[in-house]
Amino acid sequence: xPDFTPFLVSGLATAATYVLSGVGIVVLYRAxxxxxxxxxxxxxxAAFVSWxxxxxxxPPGWSWIAGVAAAALVSFLYGRVIAPxxxxxxxxxxxxxxxxxALILLGFMGYVWGEAPRRLxxxxxxxxxxxxxxxxxxxxxxxxxxxxxxxxxxxxxxxxSRVGLQMRALASNxxxxxxxxxxxxxxxxxxWVISGLLAGVSGVLLADLQRLSGQAxxxxxxxxxxxxxxxxxxxxxxxxxGGLAIGVCEALLTPIPVIGPFRxxxxxxxxxxxxxxxxxxxxxxxx
Amino acid sequence: xxxxxxILGIFMAALLGCAGCTAHAADAKCGANTGKAANGEPIVIxxxxxxxxxxNFSSSGLAATAYFKCLNANGGVNGRPIKYQLEDDGWNPEQxxxxxxxxxxxxxxxxxxxxxxxxxxxxxxxxxxxxxxxVIAGVGVPRDCFFQKNYAPTNAGPRVxxxxxxxxxxQTYPGxxxxxxxxxxxxxxxxxxxxxxxVAWIKKQGGDGxxxxxxxxxxxxxxxVLEAMAFKxxxxxxxxxxGLAVPIFAAAEEQGLADKVHFTGPASLYNPDFPRAxxxxxxxxxxxxxxxxxxxxxxxxxxxxxxxxxxxxQASDPRDTFxxxxxxxxxxxxxxxxxxxxxxxxRKSVTQGLAEHQAVRKRHVVFAxxxxxxxxxxxxxxxxxxxxxxxxxxxxxxxxRVGRS
Numbered sequence: 001x002p003d004f005t006p007f008l009v010s011g012l013a014t015a016a017t018y019v020l021s022g023v024g025i026v027v028l029y030r031a032x033x034x035x036x037x038x039x040x041x042x043x044x045x046a047a048f049v050s051w052x053x054x055x056x057x058x059p060p061g062w063s064w065i066a067g068v069a070a071a072a073l074v075s076f077l078y079g080r081v082i083a084p085x086x087x088x089x090x091x092x093x094x095x096x097x098x099x100x101x102a103l104i105l106l107g108f109m110g111y112v113w114g115e116a117p118r119r120l121x122x123x124x125x126x127x128x129x130x131x132x133x134x135x136x137x138x139x140x141x142x143x144x145x146x147x148x149x150x151x152x153x154x155x156x157x158x159x160x161s162r163v164g165l166q167m168r169a170l171a172s173n174x175x176x177x178x179x180x181x182x183x184x185x186x187x188x189x190x191x192w193v194i195s196g197l198l199a200g201v202s203g204v205l206l207a208d209l210q211r212l213s214g215q216a217x218x219x220x221x222x223x224x225x226x227x228x229x230x231x232x233x234x235x236x237x238x239x240x241x242g243g244l245a246i247g248v249c250e251a252l253l254t255p256i257p258v259i260g261p262f263r264x265x266x267x268x269x270x271x272x273x274x275x276x277x278x279x280x281x282x283x284x285x286x287x
Numbered sequence: 288x289x290x291x292x293x294i295l296g297i298f299m300a301a302l303l304g305c306a307g308c309t310a311h312a313a314d315a316k317c318g319a320n321t322g323k324a325a326n327g328e329p330i331v332i333x334x335x336x337x338x339x340x341x342x343n344f345s346s347s348g349l350a351a352t353a354y355f356k357c358l359n360a361n362g363g364v365n366g367r368p369i370k371y372q373l374e375d376d377g378w379n380p381e382q383x384x385x386x387x388x389x390x391x392x393x394x395x396x397x398x399x400x401x402x403x404x405x406x407x408x409x410x411x412x413x414x415x416x417x418x419x420x421x422v423i424a425g426v427g428v429p430r431d432c433f434f435q436k437n438y439a440p441t442n443a444g445p446r447v448x449x450x451x452x453x454x455x456x457x458q459t460y461p462g463x464x465x466x467x468x469x470x471x472x473x474x475x476x477x478x479x480x481x482x483x484x485x486v487a488w489i490k491k492q493g494g495d496g497x498x499x500x501x502x503x504x505x506x507x508x509x510x511x512v513l514e515a516m517a518f519k520x521x522x523x524x525x526x527x528x529x530g531l532a533v534p535i536f537a538a539a540e541e542q543g544l545a546d547k548v549h550f551t552g553p554a555s556l557y558n559p560d561f562p563r564a565x566x567x568x569x570x571x572x573x574x575x576x577x578x579x580x581x582x583x584x585x586x587x588x589x590x591x592x593x594x595x596x597x598x599x600x601q602a603s604d605p606r607d608t609f610x611x612x613x614x615x616x617x618x619x620x621x622x623x624x625x626x627x628x629x630x631x632x633x634r635k636s637v638t639q640g641l642a643e644h645q646a647v648r649k650r651h652v653v654f655a656x657x658x659x660x661x662x663x664x665x666x667x668x669x670x671x672x673x674x675x676x677x678x679x680x681x682x683x684x685x686x687x688r689v690g691r692s
Contacts (some may be wrong), residue, residue: 003517010509014349095660104520112602114343119528119537128541135542136514210508211534215341253515261473266561 006134008249013140015207015247016147017202021224022231023151024198025183027158030231031167032189033174034083035095038075040221041105042196044202044214050204051120056179060123068200074105075196079189087188100277102218109214120207143205150198151240157275158236163190223247226267230274246270315594318364318621325363327372330632333390333619334401335411340378341472341503342530344403346605347425347613348373350592351401360599364621365629372396380410387411391418399636400426400620401613403439405474406434421638423620425613429477437638439618441612442578445477448553450484450525452576456522457492463547465494468520468533470511472527473500481526482555496687503527508534512542512674525552529561534567536573537654545572554578558607579611589613610690619644 021039023280028036050067052074054060078101086094166187168175178184200206202219202224210216232243246267253263295474322428330357336348338460352371359368372394376383388398391414399415402424408431414439415422427433427440442448449469457464467489469482486496497518501511512535515523525532532552539550550573557577562569580589592614596606604610623640624632 006513006517007510011507014507014509083300109341116343116560117533117558118560119533119564119566121566125541137541211530213341213530215339216504250505251510252505254507254514260514261478261500261502264505 004172004252006008008037008248009134011248011251013143016229017206018223018238018247019033019147020198020202022227022239023236024195024222024237026231026233026239027120027154028191028195030171032188033077037099037131039199039224040200040270041218042071042075044217045105045211046108046200046203047207048109056086060208065202067204068197071200072193072196075192079192084185084229085113088260106214113147118212122208140206151236155236157246167191172178186189197258222285223267228272253276292682308510315357315598316591317361318625319362320661321362323362325359325366325368327367328367330364331370331394331396333396333563334373335376335404335407337378337404338396344528345593346607346609347403348401349604350610351615351617353595354614356599364624367629376404376406378405383407383410387414389614391420397634399622401616403604403609409462409476419638420634421641425616426609430480431476441615445526445553446484447480448576449481449524450488451484452551452553453522453524455574456551464521466520467496467522468518469526470499470501472503474511485524505532508538512538520548521674522549522551523583528555529558532556533564537629540568555610558605579608
């Protein structure tokens with residue numbers, strides 16, 4: 001029987017980055033009604049911008065801020081320029097438009113940075129402590145802390161701020177909210193900025209913890225979407241639980257023979273399982 | 288600054304500039320080396336590489352492109368230029384089959400040269416044999432590449448390279464290497480196979496070995512490293528392309544493993560960007576196999592390869608083992624074509640000519656021997672040696688050879 005403890009500890013940090021992205025996806029869906037497949041690509045852009053600034057001799061601290069800001073800006077621009085023109089289109093069309101946006105960003109990153117081997121480093125990588133036989137860097141601890149913090153902050157923001165209230169109103173009934181004076185475009189833009197910020201933080205952390213590769217980071221959206229599916233694109237606590245479960249399960253399956261090499265299928269299994277579970281009532285009614 | 292100082296400064300800069308370029312100073316020589324551009328009817332040659340996907344795996348094709356450009360600028364094939372068409376298969380077998388059909392059936396390529404792909408050999412074996420086209424690949428990766436009738440890679444493959452790398456560490460630390468872990472992507476006909484030689488060898492020495500395969504799309508390298516460490520290895524061979532190896536080394540650094548375990552890897556890690564990517568922590572702590580000469584060996588062939596890359600390639604093209612392999616594949620092809628009647632060059636004659644080329648025949652002989660002596664990994668070992676990877680970052684002069692030569 002393999003010792004699963006180290007894998008549990010290492011999986012938590014990856015899970016936290018899934019949570020960050022998943023929360024960003026849910027917030028955007030609740031406010032603007034868009035399933036954002038570009039969440040991973042926007043995060044990858046943040047990571048590449050940070051890396052480039054550090055490569056040019058810039059201060060690392062500012063480079064991450066600039067990277068996250070670039071992600072928020074790109075997300076804001078999409079939300080302000082393209083998304084409003086599709087606002088009354090089919091939800092699938094809006095989702096596919098974000099997929100196109102992801103592929104454009106992926107192509108742009110491939111053109112500018114290519115796939116040369118590189119690594120994004122944070123000063124917190126060198127600070128570490130031992131937990132259950134695994135060395136945990138501060139970056140991992142921060143990733144986990146940020147995952148919890150960001151989720152709590154977003155939940156409080158939605159519950160108590162005026163913009164949060166307007167977002168909930170938009171999610172409930174877009175047309176009625178507009179008639180009541182909610183500035184739809186402005187609230188949508190806020191949702192895109194929050195989504196971009198979360199994508200940026202998640203991208204920078206994933207690039208440091210795992211791999212600085214446009215392709216890999218762009219498709220890191222898959223576990224985040226699976227986490228959002230787990231939360232039905234509505235519930236933030238369920239999205240957090242889904243993200244954590246996916247990340248930890250992926251890590252825990254590592255030492256299991258035969259299944260281990262195929263553990264990247266976990267997000268798909270979770271998404272399919274969650275959808276089947278959600279549909280159980282419908283099946284019951286039709287019986 | 289006085290005029291004297293300015294002149295002295297310019298003189299010193301010129302001197303340093305010349306000193307820096309001495310290694311590449313040789314003029315690029317290709318084909319008949321006439322210095323005149325070829326302008327006859329083009330000869331179409333194709334190439335398949337993996338640019339997009341989990342890693343950019345194309346340096347062999349880029350080197351072949353540079354060599355054919357050089358050839359075309361120097362008389363081509365008795366006046367006929369090579370039209371070299373390089374296609375990306377995106378690590379996708381279906382896309383690989385599509386581009387192969389496009390090159391062979393639509394473009395009527397007479398040969399494929401400089402191929403470098405994880406999926407090409409498996410996906411296109413049928414069409415290569417059916418259409419009677421010869422592939423002088425730069426780099427063969429999966430097992431299929433080394434057991435095909437019309438496929439001759441210039442490298443010995445990841446199985447031999449991994450085995451050599453592990454053997455070198457064992458020889459460097461006699462009696463201390465008993466347990467080996469080999470990490471590879473879970474690609475059919477590649478992952479397990481590429482590690483099987485190293486594991487078989489260590490078992491024959493009385494030790495034990497474990498193969499860990501992982502999904503190249505997976506982001507969690509720490510779990511892979513933790514799984515490797517659970518085996519309590521003395522050596523970990525990271526048998527992946529360079530892009531996939533970086534996060535594994537990062538995860539190993541995070542766990543502080545450089546002083547606990549010896550790290551090694553096959554020729555795919557012999558890349559000038561790699562030491563910089565994995566960082567100073569690994570300086571002098573990773574041994575990497577190389578299949579051809581060291582990039583800074585200074586031999587006429589190595590100098591010509593670098594000169595061709597500098598003059599006809601892009602500055603961003605890698606100068607790694609696989610680039611050498613692509614250059615070699617293109618050169619072998621050019622040598623063959625130059626001996627033929629330029630007016631009668633077609634696929635049949637080129638396939639026959641390449642099959643009779645001494646280098647290609649030797650490759651087939653080598654692979655025939657490999658097939659017969661598969662159980663003895665040591666006999667498969669070939670190539671000039673192993674370099675300690677960390678030094679590359681500081682300049683070519685820093686490359687230190689610690690293995691056989």
